[in-house]
Amino acid sequence: MGLLFIPHCDSDPMAVPECPIIVEHLSKTFKARRRSGLPDKKAVDDISFSVKKGEIFGLLGPNGAGKTTTIKMLSTLLIPDSGTVKILGMDVTVSGNEKEIRKRINLVSGGERGLYYRLTGRQNLKFFSNLYNIDKKKQDGLIDDLLRTVELSDAADVRVEDYSRGMKQRMHIARALVNDPEILYLDEPTIGLDPEIARDVRILIRRLADSGTTILLTTHYMHEAEELCGRIMIISKGRSAGYGTVAELKETVRDTNIIEIITNDDPHHAVVKISGDVSYSNTERSGGRYCTRIQLKDKADILPRLNTIFSEYGIRKIGYDEPTLEDIYLSLVSEDES
Amino acid sequence: MNLKAVSSSFKQQGIQFLADPQWIIPSIIAPFLFTVVALYMYSGVGDIDSPVVLTAVLGGGVLGMWGNMLFASGFTITYDRYNGTIEPIMLTPTHLIDVITGRSIWNTLIGLLNAVLVFVSAELIFGVGVSVAEPLFFFPMLIMTLFSLASIGLMLSALFVLTRASFVVMTILEFPIYVFSGALFPVSVLGGLAPISYVLAPSWGVDALKTTAVHGHESMTEFGIAFSLAMMLFLMLVYIAAAYILFRVIERNIRESGTLVRY
Numbered sequence: 201m202g203l204l205f206i207p208h209c210d211s212d213p214m215a216v217p218e219c220p221i222i223v224e225h226l227s228k229t230f231k232a233r234r235r236s237g238l239p240d241k242k243a244v245d246d247i248s249f250s251v252k253k254g255e256i257f258g259l260l261g262p263n264g265a266g267k268t269t270t271i272k273m274l275s276t277l278l279i280p281d282s283g284t285v286k287i288l289g290m291d292v293t294v295s296g297n298e299k300e301i302r303k304r305i306n307l308v309s310g311g312e313r314g315l316y317y318r319l320t321g322r323q324n325l326k327f328f329s330n331l332y333n334i335d336k337k338k339q340d341g342l343i344d345d346l347l348r349t350v351e352l353s354d355a356a357d358v359r360v361e362d363y364s365r366g367m368k369q370r371m372h373i374a375r376a377l378v379n380d381p382e383i384l385y386l387d388e389p390t391i392g393l394d395p396e397i398a399r400d401v402r403i404l405i406r407r408l409a410d411s412g413t414t415i416l417l418t419t420h421y422m423h424e425a426e427e428l429c430g431r432i433m434i435i436s437k438g439r440s441a442g443y444g445t446v447a448e449l450k451e452t453v454r455d456t457n458i459i460e461i462i463t464n465d466d467p468h469h470a471v472v473k474i475s476g477d478v479s480y481s482n483t484e485r486s487g488g489r490y491c492t493r494i495q496l497k498d499k500a501d502i503l504p505r506l507n508t509i510f511s512e513y514g515i516r517k518i519g520y521d522e523p524t525l526e527d528i529y530l531s532l533v534s535e536d537e538s
Numbered sequence: 539m540n541l542k543a544v545s546s547s548f549k550q551q552g553i554q555f556l557a558d559p560q561w562i563i564p565s566i567i568a569p570f571l572f573t574v575v576a577l578y579m580y581s582g583v584g585d586i587d588s589p590v591v592l593t594a595v596l597g598g599g600v601l602g603m604w605g606n607m608l609f610a611s612g613f614t615i616t617y618d619r620y621n622g623t624i625e626p627i628m629l630t631p632t633h634l635i636d637v638i639t640g641r642s643i644w645n646t647l648i649g650l651l652n653a654v655l656v657f658v659s660a661e662l663i664f665g666v667g668v669s670v671a672e673p674l675f676f677f678p679m680l681i682m683t684l685f686s687l688a689s690i691g692l693m694l695s696a697l698f699v700l701t702r703a704s705f706v707v708m709t710i711l712e713f714p715i716y717v718f719s720g721a722l723f724p725v726s727v728l729g730g731l732a733p734i735s736y737v738l739a740p741s742w743g744v745d746a747l748k749t750t751a752v753h754g755h756e757s758m759t760e761f762g763i764a765f766s767l768a769m770m771l772f773l774m775l776v777y778i779a780a781a782y783i784l785f786r787v788i789e790r791n792i793r794e795s796g797t798l799v800r801y
Contacts, residue, residue, distance in 0.1 A: 230795075231795070272796070279793045279794045300631075307629055309625070311622070314625065314626055315621075327546050330540075330543050331637070333540050333542055333632070
C-alpha cells in the first residue's frame, strides 16, 4: 500500500550522483541455524527507495522490521541476496567496490558498545582515523575539531569507560565523522539519551545535512522523524508499508477519522468493545489521565456511540483530531501485521 | 596494506594490554608455570646445570610464547565481537588482517618478554645456568621462532573471526604445538606422526635453538641451522599468504551470512 516514488537519479559513478543512495527490490534472508528447527528469516523483502544528496531520509518500523539489516546492506557490512544497492554510483555487490564505498560513508549505531573503553576519547578517534588512512599531519587538528563539534573537548583525554551514556553516543558520532563521510547512516542515534542531549544530537544531524551530508536515519521516535526527515519509509516485517513525505503519508489516511479520547480511568474494556470499528487504537497514560487515539475504518460518525461506551471511564475530552505521524505509523504497521 | 592501521593497532593493543591487569596471566604467570613444569619433568634426568635442563627451559619458553600468542590472537577478535568494535573496524576501508597484524606484532614483543622471564626465573629461582653457547645465532633464531608462532597466530585468527567458540578453539589448538613442535621432547619419538612437525615453522626453530643454546650440543651443523632458518621463513610466508586468503574468504562469508556480530 506504500507510495512508491523513486526520483530520477544520475547513477553515473564518475559524476556526483543526484541520489547517493539508490535501492531497488532489495531482499535479504538469514538462514536459520542448523538443527534449530526454526525457519529461515526473511529480514528484508523487496524494498525500493532512494535518497537525495543532503536529504535526511527516515526508516521507521517496529523492532525486527528490517531497518538495521537494510542499513548494514547499504553500508557494505552485509551482502544482499537480491536487488540492487547503488551507493555513490557504486554497486555494493561488486567485489572490490566495498573498499571505495567505505572511504566515503560511515555508520552510527545507538547503544553503549562500539568504542574501546580502555582508550580515551582522543585515542579512539586517533585509532579510527588511522584505519581511514588520514594524513598524520591533519589528524590532530581534525580530532580537536570533532571533539569540539560533539562538545567533548574537556573529556578528550578521559577513558571512554568513564563517559556517561550521552557522552558515549556523542563519541560514536565523532568516530563516524573522522572520514568526513558523504553518507552517514544513523541507526537509532538518540536511543536512551535524555531529552536535552537528544535535542543536541538532532541539531547536529540537521547541521550535517545542511552541509551536504546525506543521512539515512532509523528511529523509534516519531517526533524526531517528523522534525528531521524530508521523506520516510515505514517498514514492517521487512516490507515497505508506506513511503513518502510526512504530508504524502498523511494522505494515505485521509479517508478515515482520528478520534482522541481523554479519560480519568483506563478504558481498556471500552477499546475492546469497539475493536471491530477501528483500524488501530493506542492508549497512553500521561499525567494521571489516559489518552486513547483511535483510527476509524471509515468516516462513519460513531462519536455519540463512543461517548456512551467511554462515559463510565470519566471522559474529560472527546473529539476528532488531525492524524500525526505516529497515527500513520501505527495504522500502517498494524494493517501490515493484520 | 595500510601501515598506519598496522602501527595504530600495535599502539592500541599496547595501551589495552597495559590497562588491563588480566593480561598478566598469559604473559607472566603462564610462562613461569611452564618453566616450573619443564624443570620438574626433567629434574630426574641430570643435575641442574646439565644441557638437558637448559633444553627443558627453552621448551618451556617456547610453549609459554605459544600459549600467549594463541590467547592473544583469539582474544583480540573475541574482544572486538563482544565490545561491538568489530563492525566499526569492518566499516573502514582497512582490511581486518591489517588490524590483526598490528596487534600480533605487539603480542610477539610480549612473547619475547615471556622468553626473557622464563630465562630469568630459571636462573634466579631454580639456579639453572642459562649461558647461551652461540648468542649470535641463538637470539636471531629466538626472534624468528617467535615470529613463526605469531604467523601461525595470524592464520588462526581468521578462524576466530568465523567462530564464536574462540575460547574452546584456543584450548584445542594449544596442544598440537606442545606435541609437534619438539619443544618438550624430540620430534623423533613421535614415530609416524613426526612429518606433521615439518609443516610447523616453530619445530624448525626449536631444534636450532637447542643447538645454538647448549654447549657441546652437536645435533645440527651450521648448514642445518641455516636450513632450519630458511624452512622457518618459507613456512612463515606460507602461513601469512594463507592468512590473507582466509581473511578475504571469511570476510566475504560473514558479509553474506550476517554472523559477524553474533556473540
